[in-house]
Structure formats: structure tokens, C-alpha cells
Amino acid sequence: MNSVLIRNARLVNEGREVEGDLLVSHGRIVKIARSIEGERATLEIDANGQWLVPGMIDDQVHFREPGAPAKGSLYTESRAAVAGGITSFMDMPNTQPATLTLEALADKKHRAATTSVANYGFHFGVSHDNLDTVAALNPCEVAGVKVFMGASTGNLLVDDPATLERLFAEVPTILLAHCEHTPSIDANAANLHAQFGERLPPAAHALIRNAESCYRSSSLAVELARRHGTRLHVLHLTTARELALFEDKPLAHKRITAEVCLHHLLFDDRDYADLGNLIKCNPAIKTQADRDALRAALNSNRLDVIGSDHAPHTWEEKQRPYAQAPAGLPLVQHALPALLELVEEGVLPITTLVAKTSHRVADLFAIPDRGYLREGYWADLVLIAAQAFEVNQQPILSQCGWTPFAGRSFRHRVSLTMVSGQIAWHEGRINEQCRGLALRFMR
Template identity: 65%
Template structure:
């Protein structure tokens, strides 16, 4: 590996901002010092006083590989991810075939080893038939175990109370839950279809998949975790009401944690008027009051982690009527730039954003030697350039295979100048460095 020297950086790490130079050797951070003058490297980068952050670790993405090459692949989406400041991702199991067997898990790891430009890990899926396999998983071989306690596709919805109890009692590692109460959603879909037919307006989505549907399911998950002592991580919290389920305070003291996604922090139900089904997702984007409560919960530490839930679909699919338009949106390419708008607006301190996108993710998933800018750790970082005038997203080439972004009409105050993955340049000055190869994440469990 080539050595890298970054000079004149404004480092943001572990609650501090400070000026420093960073030397990278053999894939790892060799030295962080106030001055490394006189030192040389194969690659010399001048950060010019811009921020250097630990790379974002995205705890949930849907890269659609295998099974949906018309939508995405590990190759395409990992490239979009590093352009957005993401250095590591953990991919969800609802692929085709789903990741419900050890063979399917091995296949995904093999695919990533060939083509992923970012570091990678994979969540294992749960069905009503594979609890025996889940119970015998090696916790070091999977990033987590994912259960859909709400609407899903295929056979990955687990709604049998006995199976859920067995899962919460016997899961050998961190259990991730998608929480929406399916019977309520089905009833409301029928009622709304009776009123509107197939042409249900997009802004009705958060009324069909409403606060109550979320709360019924997430409260069940939390109660089961408390009953069985499960290490539980509840994904994509979308309502203010659910926040009462989670404790504030340091994450190290918790066995139950919660994630919020970028789109639930940045959009609200007023945006359906212009974006329609482009922002249709599950759970739904809800009210401005919900959005603002989620933002405040990051400050109180009721919410522990920020992810993307990157879930691309084709433009043509998203133009269909409500009952056919799929849920999910592509987010990784603009992950950090969009979230940094919360910093520019004074909603979050930059140190808090770094905590929620890097440090806390590494800690919660027990990822070895990543998530921090520390000497001896793997060099996963991004140089973020600040602009006096916001830069239009429309000028960017869209790297996600689906070719569109919900941020097309937005402008951001920050852009990703450089992303370093495991000590290799992955993205620099608007270009993908194709020979970069991400590494498998290691879990210290």
C-alpha cells in the first residue's frame, strides 16, 4: 500500500476539533501530530484547513446484490458510498435469494471481496424456518441479525409470537428490528384503497403507515428485549412517540439502542408535494414535529446512531401508482453532505454528527479498529470541503445505479473532497479510484 500524508487538517474526532497532520502507512494511521513537517509520503494531500472526519459507517444499506442488477450492485453502490464519505457499510439480508443460509452469506462475502470499494459486513436474516441456523451463528461472522417485525417481502416477515420469543431469547449477537405492525397497515391500505382506488396520493403514506403502526411493533420489540436480555438495535425510528421507549445517556450503558435515518431527519410530510413516491419509504417519512423531535433526540442520546437505509429502485418503478410504487430511496452518495446541513443550520454540533455516524456505530457493532481517528487504527477517513456558497447537487454525476437522488434540487454547504478506505484512496477530487479494494469488517465479539 502507498503511504499517505495529509497536512493542514481540521481533525474532528472523539468530541474534539483540532489542527493536525495525519500519516498513513500500510493501511493504518501511523501518526497524528500537530506538525509532520519534513516527512514525505507516496501520496501527499493538503487539506487546506478543511475537516477530516472518520469515515461514516453505514449500519444498514440495501445494495440489492444478488438478485436485482437493474437496481443496484455491491460494485455500483459501494462507489456511490465512498463519494458520500462512507467508508464501511453493513448490507441487509433481503436480497434474492435472501441471506437466510450460511451459503447465501458466503456468496455475498465473495461478491464483495471482488468488487467492493468500501469495507463491508453483512446482516443475517430471520424467517419462520431458520431459527436453528440463527442460533448457531458465529457472532464474528455477521454484523448482526435482522428481523422484520413488520411488512416485508418474501418469507422474511416474522410475526409468530412463539418464534419471536425464541429469537429474542436465543439470538447469539445483536438483533436488529424493522418495526411496523402489519395488521394495522393492511387494514388501512384497504380503507384508503376504498376511498382512492389505486391512485392513493403520496402524502397519505404516513397516514397508512402511521405512528400507531410503528409504536405497536417497536414497543413489542423493546418489551421482548427487556424480558430476555437481548442486545437489541431498533432501526429507522420515525416518530416522536417511539422515543419514550429508549433511554437517554451514554450508549455503553445500554443493551437496547436505536437508529435514525438521514431521510427521517431531513424530510417531512410537506415534501411529498414535490417529491411524491420518490420519498416513499418504510417506515414512512412523517410530520415536521416528528422530524424535529428526532433531531433533538440525537442531542439527548435517546437515538444512538444515524444510518441511511439506502434502498434504490428504478425511476420507472417510482413513477407507478401508490400500490405499485416500491418503498425506499438512494442516499449513500449524499449521506454526509446532506447530514452536514444539520450542522450548518446549528441543529447538531459536528462532533455529535461524527459520534452518531462513526464512533457509536463501531462501538455498538464491536467493529475492530475502525470508526475513530486513532494511531494504529485502520485509516478510514474523509476530507470534507466547506463552501461559502452551497453547491448544487444537480451538478454531480449520480453514481448509484438507479441514476436518481431525492436531493436533486438541493444544494449543500459541504462536499466530499477525498475518501480513504483502509489506507487507500477511494475517492479524490470527484473521481473514483477504481483499484481501491475494501476489506471485510471484523467484529470483536
Template identity: 70%
Template sequence: MSVLIRNARLVNEGRVFEADLRIRHGRIDAIASSLAHLPGEGLLDAAGQYLLPGMIDDQVHFRDPGAPHKGSFATESRAAVAGGITSVMDMPNTHPPTLTLEALEAKEHRAAHCSRVNYGFHFGVSHDNLDTVAALDPSRVAAVKVFMGASTGNMLVDDLPALERLFRDCPTVLLTHCEHTPRIREREAQWQARFGDAIPASEHPAIRDAEACYQSSSLAVSLARRYGTRLHVLHITSARELGLFQPGALAGKPITAEVCAHHLYFDDGDYAALGHLIKCNPAIKSRADRNALRQALLCGRLDIIGTDHAPHTWDEKQRPYLQAPSGLPLVQHALPSLLELVADSLLPLPMLVEKTSHAVAERFAIDQRGYLREGYWADLTLIERLAEPRPVAADPILAHCGWTPFQGRAFRHAVRSTFVSGQLAWHAGQVQDDCQGLPLRYRRG
């Protein structure tokens, strides 16, 4: 279809400017100060609202396959387009895990039938598939993911010889979840001795503390420097870790780092009200850590913002501390929560677009996405500036789990429309279920 978006304020490549934008055959056909409305063409008046490249979320857990009671590509992709996310990269710790090419193909097949967003997949690492990882076609996967902290099944890799081999032989970008498991296990035992089964949720950042993160992330960075690995460290949560990463623009960096929306929004003062609803790994830490993460975005030590969307059921989250799973449903509200930083003048809007779209496309070499450029795929998000903050409770929760950690909050911006590969996926509070996302392609040899 062809659609003309008029009177928009485009945010792209460091600029905010007024223009019209035409979508045709799934791509951005033209961007100009004034475009004529063609016969039979759809028309959307942006009325001065911001038009952004859609957020590319490089880490989601859509729970598909293996946990339909938590979510699926069908349910979670609907929540994603409602939140202005147009592309996702799914993590490998599903059931079965993405440790073989057969498992990867099965996930691609599932997403091709039901995903409202564009999709890619990270390949997992275990002690048993290092030969498969080394032989991967780099154009086939978004990246390779290793859990250097706690994970499920056999996906925890904390044996140094195995890690050395992985960092040496990985043929593409290597993602790491960094927490030092022995320290965490030791502290869990100490806290259980103090509290029994009634460990307060507020103790989570003390158990999974900054030292546990630093011990693991510093090892990852040192290995990457030794072997020349293209390393991307996920969900940084502590001020101490920031010194491991270089400030400045992403271009040319072999080692990059990421922060998640919830670590920029919440701090340890929120456990009293939200409890296990904000229990995640790595943990949400102190306000000082949160503020340091915000500052690190501005200087470029943190290159990308993701979500780590990881839904669990409400009942699972009500269990005692050691049984309550870690993870939050985030894709529907991540971008509105990040726009709160813009509204508070803590983060320039062009920089938010850089961290959620441009930099993700560059780090993962995604072909023709992540920018408002003629000829690129039309992955777009139209952002409405609200006259009054809108309570989160005013809208339905689209994630399958049916709850959000942002309960009781209100946002000053809302996602009015989302286009995925030129298709209207979300508009005026409704998911367009005839939209079908496409597989991401990568510019790699």
C-alpha cells in the same frame, strides 16, 4: 502507500483540533501537530478542512445478488465513497435472502471482488431458520435482522412464539424493522376504498402511521427487556416511539435506537414535490416528528444515524401508490445532507461524528475502525466547506438507479476525499476504481 495529510481540522471523540495525519500500510501511522514529509510520500494539503473518520453505514440494501437493474455492490459502493462512507453493512433481503451460511458466503465472495467500501453482512430471520440463527458464530456476521414489519418472501416474522424464541436465543445484536403489519394492511384497504388506485403519495404516513410503528417497536423493546436481548431498533420515525429509549451515552445500553438521514431531512410537506421518490418504510412523517428526532439525537435517545439506502428504478417509482416500491438511494448524499444540520447549528459536528462513526463501531464491536486513532485502519473523509452552496444536480449520480431524492437541493459541504483502509477511494470528484474494501472484523467471543 504512505500519505501525509497536512493542515487538517480533525474531528474525533468530541474534539475538533488542528493536526497532521499520516497513513501508512493502510492504517493511521501518526497524528501530531506537525509531521515531516517523508521522501516518496504522497502529500495532501487539507487547507484547514475537516477530517472525519469515515461514516459507517449499518444498513444498506445494495441489491446484490438478485436485482442488478436496481444496483450491485460494484455500483452502490462507488456512490458510497463519493458520499464519505467507508464501511457498510448489507441487509439480508436479497435474492436469494441471507438465511443460510451458504448465502452469506456467496455475498462475501461477491463483495470481495468489487466493493470500494469495507463491508459486513447482517443475517436474516425466517420461521424456518431459527436453529441456524441460534447457532451462529457472533464473529461471523454484523448482526441478525428481523423484519417485524412488512418484508419480502418469508422474512416477515410476526408470530409471537417465534419472536420470543428469537429474542431469547439470538447470539449477537438483533436488529428490528418495526411496523405492525395488520394495522397497515387494514389502513391500505381503507385508503384504497377511498381513492381506488390513485392513492396520493402524501397519504403514505397516514397509512403507515406512528401507531403502526409504536405497536411493533414497543413489542420489540418489551421482549428485549424480558430476555436481555442486545436490541437495536432501526429507522425510528415518530416522536411517540422516542419514549421507549433511554437518553444518554451509548456505552452500557442493551437497547439502542437509530434514525436515518432522510427522516432527519425531509418531512410530510415534501411529498407534494417528490411523491413516491420519498416513499419509504417506515414513512417520512410530520415536521413535528422530524424535529423530535433531531432533538432526540442531542439527548442520546437516538444513538446512531444510518441511511437505509434502498434504490429502485425511476420507472418503478412512477407506478401507482400500491405498486410503487418503498426505498430511496441515499449513500452519495446522506453525509452532505446531515452536514446541513451542522451548518444550521442544529447538530454539533463532533456529535454527528459520534452518531455516524464512533457509536456504530461500538454498537457492532467493529475492530479498529470508527475513530481517528494511531494504529486504527485509515477510514477517512475530508470535508470541504464551500463558499457557496453546491447544487446536487452539478454532480453525476453514481447510484445505478440514476436519481436522487435530493434533486433540486444544494449543500454547503462536499466530500473532497475518501480513504478506505488507507486507499484513496474518492478524490476531486472521481472514484478511484483500484480501491478495494476489506471485510469488517468484530471483537466478539
């Protein structure tokens, strides 16, 4: 597809919403105007008043390749992502094998170049054994460096004080932290098991992985970053208390930033009664008060970006008793439609949603020529129709075959997704010929 002309759209970009046309040629946005005349295009699309936004750049996904094909792959999960308005993703290192070596990183990039429908980048992992490799990384070759300061096992759990000190002092690029305090979690679990026995309900998850366990770890990460001057990004905040750790000022003036994920904005602990293990995730979904505080913070600069933390597991695994069921849920296929419910409810304006899912993500990770509707930028675009749909009426594209949104209706649907100027999703169908490009990081 050499050129596409989108007419009569409501362009949402850089704090403004305006009517206009947009022309794409050879992968790039070449013209934006109130009305584009005299231009010939291979395809013309009449948006008829639909929102036209830059595609969501998801800074946190777990696409499960290599290692867990029954849960997901770069092929299956990228297809689900473009259906949900995500044009670029950054995949986490806890695959099998983990992304702890340059060889593992290169293997993932090769796999994505072959099969991913969306643009792609990869985070590098940290263990006690690969700090020399981390310190020598080329910052332009990775999306970021991810450290599990808790809530992980084996080689990816890094909770030794000396190792953390060296990591925060020497990491050459942005450091992403999963912050939960494992000793607190273990103590909470032991106390609940002593009181109620082994058959704990899923609602116990929010009590075991409680606000205190999150704050103890995130406050340590912030303290280490301030002491060493680290460029720190704390992932998936879940509590009102943690918000005070982050400054309410523009991204360009901060070295410590924070992300919130869509499930922590859309669910709270009342939902365990109906959804049980389907919303079991780490860190846990917590109280309505925590959810509401996170929502309110989106309208300030304390929360910089919105991610998904898409982490699929099989339906069979999720049916196990609470203690044996894995943590994580599939979210990318309904990312933008679900988040647009917050716009409908008056929680935040559409311009703020676009800033937190596109503009600020590109800025935070230093991704050039993406994340905005600007002439000369890559055409990563999403058309959003104000048309309600029931989730159950759509096929689930994630390999796991289920969604926590089953039975829900959303008031907006993604009618078109363009990835680097290619149509990836249009009127409910995937373009199997679309291939995303490797994200560049200009640091």
C-alpha cells in the same frame, strides 16, 4: 499507495476539533500531531483547513446484490457510498436469494471482496424456517441478525409470537428489528381505500404506515428484549412517540439501542407534494413534528447512530401509481453532505454528527480499529470542504441513476475518501483499484 500525509486539517474526533496533520502508512494511521515534520510520504495533501473526520460507517444499506442488477450491485453502490463519505457499510439480507443460509452469506462476502470499493459487512436474515441456523451463528461472522417484524413479505416476515419469543431468547448476537405492525397498516389502507378509492396519492403513505403502527411494533420489540435480555437495535425510528422507549444514557450502559436515518431527519410529510413516490419508504416519512423530535434527540443518547437505509429502485418503478411503486430511495452518494446541512443549521455540532455516524457505530457493532482518528487504527478518512455544489451538476453513481436530492444544493462536499488507507475518492473521481476489506466484529 504506501503512505499519505495530510497536512493542515481540522481533525474532528472524540468530541474535539483541533488543527493538525495525520500520517497514513500501509493502511493505518501511524501518527497524529499538531505538525508532522521529518516524515516522507508517497503523497502529501494540503487540507487547507478542511474537516478531517473518520469515514461514516453505515449500518443499514440495501445494495441489491444478488438478485436486482438494474437497481444496484456491491460495485455500483459502494462507489456511490465512498463519494458520499461512507467508508464501511453493512448490507441487509433481503436480496434474491435472501441471506438466510451460511452459503448465501459466504457468497455475498466473496462478491464484496471482488468488487466493493468500501469496507463491508453483512447482516443475516431471519425466517420461520431458519431459527436453528440463527441460534448457531458465530457472532463474529455477521454484522448482526435482522428481523422484519412487519413491512415485509414471504419468508422474511416474522410476526408469529412463538417464533419471535424463540428468536429474542436465542439470538447469539445483536438483533436488528424493522418495526411496523402489519395488521394496523392493512387496516389503515383499507379505511383510506374505502374513503378515497384506489387512486391514493403518495402522501397517503404516512397515514397508512402511521405512528401507531410503528409504536405497536417497536414497543413489542423492546418488551421482548427486556424480558429475554436480548441485545436489540431498533432500526430507522420515525416518530416522536417511539423515542420514549429508549434510554438517554451512554451506549456502554444499554442493551437496547436505536438508529435514525438521514431521510427521516431531512424530509417530512410536506415533501410528498413535490417528491411523491421518490420519498416513499418503509417506515414512512412522517410529520414535521416527528422530524424535529428526531433531530432534537440526536443531541441526547436516545438515538445512538445515523444510517442511510439506502434502498434503490429504478426510476421507471417509482413512476408507477402510488400503490404499485416500491418503497425505498437511494441516499449514500450524498450522505455526509446532506447531514452536514444539519450542522450548518445549528441542529447539532459536527462532533455529534461524527459520533453518531462513526464512533458509536463502531462501538455498537464491536468493530475494532475503525470509527475513530487514532494512531494504529485503519485509515478510513474523509476530508470535507466547505464548498457548495449543486447535486444536478454531479453524475449519479448509484445504478438506479436518480436521487431524491435532485435540484438541491449542499454547502459541503467530500473532497477525499480513504478506505483502509487507500484513496477511494478524490476530487470527484473514483479510484477503481481500491478494494475495501471485510469488517471484523469482536464479540
